[in-house]
Every structure is written in structure tokens, then in C-alpha cells.
Amino acid sequence: MTDKWLKAVDLMPTTSQELELLRSRAEKLAEAQSIGQKAEKQQHYLQFRLNNNALYGAPQTMLDEVIYPLHLVSLAWLPAFVTGVIPWKGMILSVLDGNYLCSQQASVINEQSRIIVLTHQEQSIGILVNELCNFVGYRDSQLKTSLQNPLTFNGNYFLGLVDYSVIFLNVEAIFNDPNLKIVHQQ
Numbered sequence: 001m002t003d004k005w006l007k008a009v010d011l012m013p014t015t016s017q018e019l020e021l022l023r024s025r026a027e028k029l030a031e032a033q034s035i036g037q038k039a040e041k042q043q044h045y046l047q048f049r050l051n052n053n054a055l056y057g058a059p060q061t062m063l064d065e066v067i068y069p070l071h072l073v074s075l076a077w078l079p080a081f082v083t084g085v086i087p088w089k090g091m092i093l094s095v096l097d098g099n100y101l102c103s104q105q106a107s108v109i110n111e112q113s114r115i116i117v118l119t120h121q122e123q124s125i126g127i128l129v130n131e132l133c134n135f136v137g138y139r140d141s142q143l144k145t146s147l148q149n150p151l152t153f154n155g156n157y158f159l160g161l162v163d164y165s166v167i168f169l170n171v172e173a174i175f176n177d178p179n180l181k182i183v184h185q186q
Contacts, residue, residue, distance in 0.1 A: 043140070046116060047133040047166060051103045055166040060135060062171050064117040064124060069095070069109055072128075081180065083107060083128045088117065095126035096180070101157060102167075120175045127174075138162050154179075 013019045045057040046066075067088070072095060074084040083097040095115055099107040107113070112131040117124055143160040154177065159170035174180065 041139070042137045044135050044137050045162070045166075045168065047136050048098075048114075048116065048129040049131040049133060050098045050129055051105060053130070054102075055133065056098070056102070056129070057136070057162060057166045057168045058116065058118060058127075058171050062118045062120055064119040066132065067115045067117065067126075069113050069115050069128060072109070072115070080104075080106070083109075086115065086126060088124070088126070093117065093124060093126050095128055096174070098127045098129045101127070101154070101174070118171055118175075120172060123175055125175065136162070136166070143168060 013022050044060040046060055046063055047055055047057050050056050065088075067086070069083075069086070072084045072086050078084065081096055081100045083095045083100075085092050086095055087093070097107050099105050107128050107130065109128070110130075113128060114132050115126040115128055116132075117126050142162055144162075144164065145160045154173075156173040156177070157170050159168045159173075162168050
């Protein structure tokens with residue numbers, strides 16, 4: 001009984017048609033892999049609590065600073081969604097009430113309360129949150145939408161759910177909402 005041993009070189013394509021097929025398959029595999037890597041790039045968000053300890057998130061890329069609400073000044077003429085103003089980096093920063101934006105219930109400031117300062121297109125706002133939790137990583141494929149929007153103030157502020165338990169805020173929609181602009185009347 002004779003065994004014929006094949007060498008690796010014998011398995012290599014030899015005709016131009018076989019070489020073209022091999023090149024085409026290699027390109028498709030490389031393309032699929034690079035698309036998968038781009039789509040699954042890990043991002044991070046700041047997780048915090050609002051409204052009866054529900055978990056919320058905002059993208060880390062927009063986070064500028066986290067500060068204590070020690071110098072927060074409430075002004076009677078401000079709309080209900082604004083908790084007050086605070087001096088920040090040489091300017092007066094409006095601080096939105098995170099609880100009110102999500103459920104139309106006013107926040108109660110305590111020792112765990114913080115103001116997260118978010119910046120988008122050279123605009124900054126503060127959002128008062130009940131408590132900071134953590135920075136958490138996620139991939140775009142983990143962000144799911146829900147048939148029921150958990151936000152009552154403005155449904156456009158809801159971007160999706162992460163791990164079916166963290167309500168991810170659409171911070172760009174908050175920045176771009178004309179109803180959140182404070183109009184100074186003289």
C-alpha cells in the first residue's frame with residue numbers, strides 16, 4: 001500500500017481564474033472583518049440615577065465636568081425644568097433638572113446630588129442628577145429601542161436602552177430643543 005503525500009504547494013491555485021477567486025474571497029473576508037470592527041467599537045457613558053433610582057446614561061464624549069451643587073442659585077422666574085444657575089469657568093451655567101426632564105418631578109438636592117456638565121458644539125449645560133454611578137462601556141449593538149418610551153417630558157430625549165435597564169439620553173436632542181431655551185424678557 002502506497003500513500004501519496006501531498007505538499008502544500010500542490011494545493012495552491014495555479015490558474016489565473018483560481019488566483020482571482022482566492023483574491024476575491026480574501027477581499028470579502030477582510031471587508032467583513034473591518035466593518036464588524038468599526039461597528040463594534042466600544043464607547044463609554046456616564047451612568048447616573050434619576051427618578052426613584054432609575055439608571056440613566058449620557059455619552060462620555062460630551063461630559064465636560066462633574067461638580068457639586070454647592071453654589072447653585074435658584075431664581076423664581078426660571079421655568080420648572082431649570083433648577084438654577086451656577087458660576088462655571090467664568091460664565092453663568094444653566095442647570096437643568098434631570099428628574100424634571102425625564103418625569104416632570106422636581107429634584108430634591110442631597111449629599112449624593114451632582115451636576116454633570118455636558119458640552120455639545122461649543123454650548124454647555126448642567127444637568128442635576130440624584131447620584132453618580134459609574135462609567136460603563138457599551139457597543140452600538142447593545143443600544144436597543146423600546147416600544148414604550150420611559151420619558152414623559154419629551155420622548156425625543158430617549159435614545160434607547162443599554163442592557164435593557166439603563167435609559168440612554170439623547171443629549172443632542174436636549175441641546176437642540178427650542179423649548180429648553182431661556183428667553184430673557186426686558
